[in-house]
Amino acid sequence: MRKSSIYAVLFALVLVLVACGDSEDTTEDSTTTDEVTDEVWEEIKEEGVITVGTSGTLYPTSYYPEGSDELTGFEVEVQREIANRLGVDVEFEIMAYDAILSAINSGRVDMTSMGLRGERKEQFAYTQPIKYSFATMIVRKDDHSGIEKLEDLEGKLAGGAATTVYSEIAEKFGAEVKTYGNATNDAYLRDVHNGRTDVVINDYYLQSLAIQAFPEFNIEIHPDLKFHTSTTSIVMPKEAEKLREEVDAIVAEMLEDGTLREISEEFFDGQDVTVEPEGDVIEIEGIAK
Template sequence: MKRSKYISIILLASIAILSACGSSDESTAGSGSGEGTTDERWEEIQEKGEIVVGTSGTLFPASYYEDGDDNLTGFEVEVMREVADRMELDITFEILGIDSVLPAIQSGRIDVSAMQPTEKREEEFNFSEPYKYSYTTMVVRKDDNSDINSLEDLEGKKAGGGATTIYSQIAEHFGAEVVTYGNAPNEAYLRDVHNGRTDVVINDYYLQKFGIAEFPEFDIHLHPDLQFRPTVKAIAMPKQADQLTEEINNALQEMREDGTLSELAIQFFEEDASQKPDLEMEDIEGLDL
């Protein structure tokens, strides 16, 4: 009888210890970045041995197909290939329009994508450290700069852009009507400025610079006087994917330290877009991005 009683006491003590351990584990899981967090997306990626990246495939020189073949390349594409390689993962690219990227991350269709971080986006998504620095410019018609001499002159103009991009929000902030496109190539946006269907395209300096160079027959150029709103590009991923964020940041840091990031930037942009530009630029107040 005593032996049975002692066994019962030992069993109860063991259960109590196991319960305490379980409570301790649960209290650390999901508490943010660092040790003890649970990152289901990272676990899924490791299990598959593959990371799925959303990209446009239409924006030279960031993400595009080389002429005459189906080879996807560009700065953001090659950065992600290098990141995946350093994480010892295979990589698959999913071609998406900009307006579909964030919903695709939330649904699990893709794991990550290049994106400008904003306060609102950071409430719903994790972001890596920036890997590209730039600023905002306008494509306008050469003969009269589309009658735009200041940001305030955007009022009443037609601006080509994606429905949910920061650049379209800037246009709307200053009173422009946004003419939206799907996952259209540079040519569609730029031709419409040339032929007068739209007046302006607001976008990243590097994308605009090389987009214009592709179509010398169009009567368009970068606005000579308007350079504004410094920007960064980072890698967006699901909220609380803290281990995935850390792994990507480690790979990007290695690439920055060994010069790979600079080499890729110069290869595609002819300038080192991995460094902050040495320019004075106007920021824009009152944007709820």
């Protein structure tokens, strides 16, 4: 974790030596060095630890199995493998989803796994994707919560976390968003089942596994609505270019040797999230990619 300023800029002196004498020989030696050091990377190497921000409540990407105090999940195990290949230890900081990027900017954590879009792509460094997906919605099984198309979200109550693209989509189509903070899946799903909310919009792979854990709930993934393709990458401070290069090379290596696919299949019920989804997916005008 960073303890000092992000930039370390070393300016060399320009030395000009002029020799004048009876001879006409004149020697000028000019040396300039302008090197920017990635202080995030230097400190990680020095301390031998990389700090990762994660929710710890989102199955199957970052969660504690029942009866266990050992954090695991797709993103957690990918980050552990990255740390291992970097030759450093990894420490996880559990925090609300919408606090993680601020924690990266403040130096509290060094990296996370997240999908960046719009202006945020210019504010952080990130690797090639470790996961491809799209959005779906969980609705009540008996009547689809009265939703057959995206426009039917008008007037509905959607469960969601603050500042996510899924809440933005719900609001774009006229739904009111009920926010939960860093809640676990059962809180969201139980409210749809009980009618306290109408819908939860989220990542397809996450939702397809979440509902399997609650077969007694009157909920299902909407059978006809697939929208807003997305990617997840490893995200770091904008100025941590050396760290980004190192981690991106490891991600490419893990894709090549099959490690990412194996971790995906372990946590996503045999599905490979490292390839782009097939089929038609609705893209929503006005929602940043």
